[in-house]
Amino acid sequence: MKLFGKYLLILFKSQMQYRTSFWLMSFGQFFIPFSVFAGLYFMFERFGQIKGWDFYEVALCFGVIHMAFSISECLGRGFDMFSTLVSNGDFDRLLVRPRGTVLQVLGSKFEFTRIGRLLQSLLVLGWAVYGIDVDWTFAKAITLLFMVVSGVFIFTGIFMLVAAMCFWTIQGLEIANIFTDGGREMAQYPLNIYQKWVVRFFTYVIPFGCVNYLPLLYILGKTDGSPLLHMLTPLAGCLFLVPCVLVWRFGVRHYRSTGS
Template identity: 45%
Template sequence: MRAIRLYFRFFVIQLKSMMQHKASFFFTVLGQFLVSFNVFLGVTFMMERFHEVQGFTYPEVLLCFSITLMAYTLAETFFRSFDTFNQMIGNGEFDRILLRPGSCIFLVLCSKIELTRIGRLLQAAVMLVYGVTKSGIIWTPMRAFTLFLMILGGTLVFASIYIIFASICFFTLEGLEFMNVFTDGAREYGK
């Protein structure tokens, strides 16, 4: 319970920090929305031309796309600090974390919460609702639970990749761009 209160406190601090520059926050959220909206338009135009992809209809493709986008966005929102871990080691910020009481992993997790990804998360939610309602799938509680587990599992997979990236940073600080193949590449593959 103490960890949840502490995480919420870090969350509020990050939110207040971002709200110091409201215009920057708004335009970053808008930019995140527009970048993923561009990909959505690409999928829409492709599906207008071909109508289905290996038996999958437009709503079903959007459902798959929204699940992947939501999982990646949740991981990037809450686990982004592990993606920038090499900078924490390089500038000595991790040394300060080692001196603080508490779990180092928890403190690294709390050090950066990327709330500007809300635009992408909003788009993923809208596409998910559209895909769920228009896909023709008969939704039962078990299928809804499976959908929830798909999003949670995808988030944990992307978060695990970020944590693996952070653990490799103890051995080398530079040249870890290959990890983007797994994070950004997996997100693009899901589209």
């Protein structure tokens, strides 16, 4: 973690060499999801609810998912840009260093300008928590925190899987954005508004449902089964990272340099 902190400090200093650019990009990142949230707000102004979900309940989903995505995009940007390391042959240098490749790839790139997106999602989340009709307890507050952490693990795991594909494809595949950007857009709504096969896929394969739906039912007091089970479902997001790391290690063992 000390080395990881040094990576963060070095890259932050390098990005702050162009402070005007940094703040302008952060400002832009603040308004990118703002237009999406504005569309969400006006939709509820027109229709009032979506399949039984009111505005503040969906806003809570929106805030959690976008906060998790912004944190993951900042810290996991090295995996998102990993194809350049493979195509340029720079990954060879990482293999001869006395540290794990996961740590080095994480430390190769950080996008601190995502602070704008993080701030916007934090404001939406705060507004939703204030407006939602929930009797908040310590357990529900911890569940909400776990929802964000679980989302960070899931998005980081997806970035890692996409990066692992580069060991065979060299260049990144745009189709992978279906599960990153597409997953973010889909998961900003409660899962039960979609068809059953979508709910099953994003619960048992990519467990977004364990971030924005099942624990949300516990917070809102709408659980049919055990409340404790719904409260613990965000752990599935953390467990999702385990097979992602195994796929990454498999890819590293089968890596062949491009010779660049």
